[in-house]
Amino acid sequence: xxxxxxxxxxxxxxxxxxxxxxxxxxxxxxxxxxxxxxxxxxxxxxxxxxxxxxxxxxxxxxxxxxxxxxxxxxxxxxxxxxxxxxxxxxxxxxxxxxxxxxxxxxxxxxxxxxxxxxxxxxxxxxxxxxxxxxxxxxxxxxxxxxxxxxxxxxxxxxxxxxxxxxxxxxxxxxxxxxxxxxxxxxxxxxxxxxxxxxxxxxxxxxxxxxxxxxxxxxxxxxxxxxxxxxxxxxxxxxxxxxxxxxxxxxxxxxxxxxxxxxxxxxxxxxxxxxxxxxxxxxxxxxxxxxxxxxxxxxxxxxxxxxxxxxxxxxxxxxxxxxxxxxxxxxxxxxxxxxxxxxxxxxxxxxxxxxxxxxxxxxxxxxxxxxxxxxxxxxxxxxxxxxxxxxxxxxxxxxxxxxxxxxxxxxxxxxxxxxxxxxxxxxxxxxxxxxxxxxxxxxxxxxxxxxxxxxxxxxxxxxxxxxxxxxxxxxxxxxxxxxxxxxxxxxxxxxxxxxxxxxxxxxxxxxxxxxxxxxxx
DNA sequence: TCGGTCACGTA
DNA sequence: CGTACGTGACCGAG
Numbered sequence: 001x002x003x004x005x006x007x008x009x010x011x012x013x014x015x016x017x018x019x020x021x022x023x024x025x026x027x028x029x030x031x032x033x034x035x036x037x038x039x040x041x042x043x044x045x046x047x048x049x050x051x052x053x054x055x056x057x058x059x060x061x062x063x064x065x066x067x068x069x070x071x072x073x074x075x076x077x078x079x080x081x082x083x084x085x086x087x088x089x090x091x092x093x094x095x096x097x098x099x100x101x102x103x104x105x106x107x108x109x110x111x112x113x114x115x116x117x118x119x120x121x122x123x124x125x126x127x128x129x130x131x132x133x134x135x136x137x138x139x140x141x142x143x144x145x146x147x148x149x150x151x152x153x154x155x156x157x158x159x160x161x162x163x164x165x166x167x168x169x170x171x172x173x174x175x176x177x178x179x180x181x182x183x184x185x186x187x188x189x190x191x192x193x194x195x196x197x198x199x200x201x202x203x204x205x206x207x208x209x210x211x212x213x214x215x216x217x218x219x220x221x222x223x224x225x226x227x228x229x230x231x232x233x234x235x236x237x238x239x240x241x242x243x244x245x246x247x248x249x250x251x252x253x254x255x256x257x258x259x260x261x262x263x264x265x266x267x268x269x270x271x272x273x274x275x276x277x278x279x280x281x282x283x284x285x286x287x288x289x290x291x292x293x294x295x296x297x298x299x300x301x302x303x304x305x306x307x308x309x310x311x312x313x314x315x316x317x318x319x320x321x322x323x324x325x326x327x328x329x330x331x332x333x334x335x336x337x338x339x340x341x342x343x344x345x346x347x348x349x350x351x352x353x354x355x356x357x358x359x360x361x362x363x364x365x366x367x368x369x370x371x372x373x374x375x376x377x378x379x380x381x382x383x384x385x386x387x388x389x390x391x392x393x394x395x396x397x398x399x400x401x402x403x404x405x406x407x408x409x410x411x412x413x414x415x416x417x418x419x420x421x422x423x424x425x426x427x428x429x430x431x432x433x434x435x436x437x438x439x440x441x442x443x444x445x446x447x448x449x450x451x452x453x454x455x456x457x458x459x460x461x462x463x464x465x466x467x468x469x470x471x472x473x474x475x476x477x478x479x480x481x482x483x484x485x486x487x488x489x490x491x492x493x494x495x496x497x498x499x500x501x502x503x504x505x506x507x508x509x510x511x512x513x514x515x516x517x518x519x520x
Numbered sequence: 521t522c523g524g525t526c527a528c529g530t531a
Numbered sequence: 532c533g534t535a536c537g538t539g540a541c542c543g544a545g
Binding site: 216218219220221262263266267268272284290291292293295297298299300301302303304368369370371372373374375376377431432434435436438439467 | 532533538539540542
């Protein structure tokens with residue numbers, strides 16, 4: 001273990017037996033795993049370290065919540081109450097504004113961290129403290145139960161800590177590298193939908209159908225009233241609600257078409273291109289573990305790019321895109337984390353809904369709805385019968401889900417398979433916790449997979465993470481190796497993550513020039 | 521200027 | 532069949 005602190009041109013280093021002011025060369029040469037307070041705040045991009053322990057990321061894994069600043073991280077491993085956030089406490093503002101004159105003692109008499117410790121501590125000492133926090137975090141992780149029936153290798157929560165740290169590091173790289181974008185193609189696609197983007201021109205054909213009726217297309221209440229005047233009475237004007245009325249009146253069809261264009265104009269139009277694309281790269285900000293379940297999130301609309309725009313995401317000269325997505329990942333995750341042997345047997349198949357359908361005595365579409373309804377806590381009665389059959393066929397999986405739902409209902413926090421604390425809080429909604437243990441576990445498996453893939457790439461790069469999909473940008477000569485890597489990495493990851501469960505995970509992998517091609 | 525609502529894209 | 536996220540336009544309160 002080598003803790004690394006970068007502060008300006010100075011570098012603080014700490015190993016278990018000493019702490020010193022060192023150089024970047026020493027980090028580059030270190031065979032050790034690196035400990036960082038936060039990958040996002042540590043400029044190590046040129047080094048592309050292989051293994052880091054990100055104290056902020058592991059803190060969020062262990063304790064949930066949104067805080068991941070050093071004060072909160074330190075307090076948590078020492079069993080102290082979380083300190084006020086900078087901004088909540090004006091004395092912290094004073095500390096931040098006052099010039100740094102020499103170093104302070106970072107640990108106060110009551111054991112808490114000095115509010116400005118990150119800036120005002122001797123870098124070597126600050127690195128040594130990082131190492132101490134790492135030890136305590138690992139100790140806490142080792143105290144958690146390992147949920148696997150046949151543990152293999154290090155305890156699963158410790159493995160998850162490394163994977164979550166790797167994801168934090170990957171987010172820094174994703175922000176830096178960006179997604180390769182064919183700018184001219186993007187402009188063509190946008191122009192095909194909204195022309196030059198003129199608002200009046202876009203609105204005119206819809207307004208013409210309303211003859212003089214003064215309607216604000218961007219105001220749902222106004223649209224709802226206009227529809228009512230045409231005899232179409234709907235509780236709201238969402239597109240799926242209006243879809244059945246497409247034939248009822250030309251306005252509905254025109255309005256839905258207009259909405260598509262309006263979405264492009266406002267969210268994915270010329271302004272968006274100008275704001276987020278530079279030198280052929282589309283960039284957003286990435287977060288490694290967000291929301292209740294700890295999924296990765298991205299800004300700049302990277303996670304909700306309309307399918308029509310995906311042909312603009314294209315490999316650069318001499319390069320190819322390798323895209324891979326996990327097949328039926330959530331039901332497979334459920335089979336693994338719940339330990340349901342019957343569901344695990346179904347997950348041995350390429351398509352697990354086929355054996356589930358056989359087991360339930362229903363057709364495949366019904367089986368799929370039943371499985372999804374079970375995982376997400378269905379409320380309508382459509383799949384009620386199938387759900388009762390699920391209960392009969394897969395009682396262990398259903399009990400696991402019920403347990404999470406019950407915990408959520410009474411406001412009891414839950415932990416995912418990999419050890420993430422999902423804070424439910426008081427008055428929690430049961431469905432939320434029920435979903436979080438599946439979605440969150442899937443996110444952990446995905447990140448563990450992504451981490452292995454990242455480390456196995458030569459000159460290639462991970463350029464997009466999309467919940468169950470990875471997009472790689474690789475030199476053409478490395479494409480075949482990347483395909484093999486994606487499969488091998490999933491094998492290796494699931495072998496320990498789902499050890500003893502008998503669940504098989506599958507990836508659909510393809511080599512393409514444009515993201516839009518060859519979607520499985 | 522702000523939070524809330526509606527709407528919609530993705531998984 | 533549901534959960535989750537980010538984004539943007541509009542409304543009404545302050």
